[in-house]
Amino acid sequence: MVESHQSRGYDIEVVRYLDNPPDADTVRMLITTIDGTPADLVRLDDGLSATGITAEQLVDPESVAKVLLAAPELLQRPLLSDGTRTVIGRPTERISEMLNG
Secondary structure (H helix, E strand, C coil), X not given: CEEEEEECCEEEEEECCCCCCCCHHHHHHXXXXXXXXXXXXXXXXXXXHHHCCCHHHCCCHHHHHHHHHHCHHHEXXXXXXXXXXXXXXXXXXXHHHHHHC
């Protein structure tokens, strides 16, 4: 499910990624544009061990992509991406920084 919102002059698309998991192209775009390392996109504190995957295995972009495609619930959230830059919206000030700067 995708929703569009108009917020302070920005057209924002909300993607409910559990209802509509990201495809391989989207995951790779997030990985290549993240402010940080690709492993930052994986929620390490929310069940990574239940998948049998360890943080030590998240050493390269391809391993991160495999994890996120197999277990989209481990994707950090919220994410804000314009296709050239992606930020994790915690703390929420990071969203404002991206929108305003």
